[in-house]
Amino acid sequence: MNENTESNLTKTLEAVYRTESRYVLATLIRLLGDFDLAEEALHDAFRAALEQWPRDGVPANPRAWLVSAGRFKAIDNMRRNARFDALDEAARRVDAAIDDTTIWDEESVEDDHLRLIFTCSHPALAFDSQVALTLREVCGLTTEEIASAFLAVPTTVAQRIVRAKAKIRDARIPYEVPGHEDLPDRLDAALRIIYLVFNEGYSASAGIELTRYDLSGEAIRLGRLLIELLPEESEACGLLALMLLHDSRRTARTSANGDLILLDEQDRALWNRDQITEGLELVMRAFRSKSIGSYTLQAAIAAVHAQAPNAGETDWPEIAGLYDLLLWANPTPVVELNRAVAIAMRDGPEAGLALIDTILARGELSDYHLAHSARADLCRRLGRIGQAEAAYRQALNLVRQEPERRFLERRLAELKN
Structure with a gap:
């Protein structure tokens, strides 16, 4: 040869x-x-x-x-x-x-990923173990990459994976999609896991590339399978809508050399209109349901962005109002951070900065690079150059993805110039 x-x-x-x-x-x-x-x-x-x-x-x-x-x-x-x-x-x-x-047939193999999702998200497993096992077995991440993504020690992650496998084996947890009568109760965990897979594909936790379409594309396919199983389940519709609306911007999110392009600077002509149309239809379908959950609310926020003809015409009051509802439905520090950014766009950077400082003062998100990056951006807009530099440097110390690292370095260089 x-x-x-x-x-x-x-x-x-x-x-x-x-x-x-x-x-x-x-x-x-x-x-x-x-x-x-x-x-x-x-x-x-x-x-x-x-x-x-x-x-x-x-x-x-x-x-x-x-x-x-x-x-x-x-x-x-x-x-x-x-x-x-x-x-x-x-x-x-x-x-x-x-x-x-x-x-062995194509249909069986295509469904095996869905079977694996439900096995990894079985209620007999602790949530941390569900996440670690799914990212390892479904996404193919290494133990070190999982630990990096969740700010954990690699040995701890490895132990979770070993315990989860042992639990599946010893408890004889079946490798199958649950029966129709059990499926609704198992859905929440499956949705959470599928969204984790999508997020790892949409914005990789580490590495030289911003996205991994093999993962985000697989998550979208699994989302479609869930809707086929439960067509009336609003949160399944909401999750698929959310993934499609985010993924519609994939081509516009990076430059030719792989550099990150923020939402307000993206060429919206590159957005995938077919995915946006489908996503908007799914959002409306989910809102017709009696119960509206966090995935549907996140999809509604993405829909407002998708419908804005340009960044300047984004309906920030609508987005801030949706974040109020989302924070009530899913009160997490990350949702609170995103709401603070929306408030800054609606009411000015001073208002958003006060909210972010409150979150960081509680000790929450102190190891989350996006919190420091958001704070740096608001300080930059307010002309507080010293504070902006310090926050960008803190974000740089925490970021593990090369396109985001280059973006933060560019922002720092712009401040110096």
């Missing part, structure tokens, strides 16, 4: 891993019934691809090839362990895997 061919194959394998590994893992979990066994099988499958694809060529359906290779490797490993260790449990798992008559 010449150097060019080898380089191309390496790039192909890397691309397949990025786009297919989470699908392959989800399907292997379904087929093998064990997280750790499936993860080992996933790695074995890619090792086999590295050995065989240079000789045989890239298969027409890499996902199917990897699922089959991983499954057979796992069965071989289980047979070997059962033979050498003579463990009853290992033997049982071998028999279950061999007798499994599940047929």
Whole structure:
């Protein structure tokens, strides 16, 4: 194999891993019934691809090839362990895997991510464990990336993931979409997890790129599946609307060289009008429901932005009023911060700065770079250059994403000039 061919194959394998590994893992979990066994099988499958694809060529359906290779490797490993260790449990798992008559098909594999979402968000698991396990298994984030995103210690995150897997195994939590009678009670956790997946794709917690469309696109697909399951559930509609309206701005959020472009500076001609139209329809559909939740209110805020022909014509009084409702429905420091920014746009930077300072004085969001960035921006608008510089530097100390880092560095340079 010449150097060019080898380089191309390496790039192909890397691309397949990025786009297919989470699908392959989800399907292997379904087929093998064990997280750790499936993860080992996933790695074995890619090792086999590295050995065989240079000789045989890239298969027409890499996902199917990897699922089959991983499954057979796992069965071989289980047979070997059962033979050498003579463990009853290992033997049982071998028999279950061999007798499994599940047929690999595109529809089953497409649904495996949804099954995995409901498994990771099972009420038997603590919420912190639900989040850590989902970001690890559904999103493919490393333990260090999850710890960075949630300001936790990596060993703590690793322990949560290990405990969650053990709980799923020991409690025999089924790997399935809940039955229709149980689905509404399980929905809140599933919505929360799907939105976490979307947020990691829409604004990555760390790394060199602002977005990861593989994650945000998958979250949107899962949101559509939930609406198919529960068409009358307003919060499922609200969440899908929220994701579509945010994602409609994806192309306009970065420059050609990957630099962050703020909402008020974006070229709105680049916004995806089809997604906006669908999102607005879903917001209206959700508001026709008797109960309106936080996802629907957030979608309504995104809808006001989407309908403004330019930044100057944004209806900030409407947005501030919606944030009042959202803070009542979901009283969190982050919602309070976003409301403060809306108040600043409606009533002036002094009013917003007072609210942000109150939040930071309580010790909340002190490790959240966006809180310091928002404070810096308001100080900049008020001409308080020294305070703005200090706040931007504090944000820079906390940010872990390169496009946001470059943006903050540009803001600091502008202040000095």
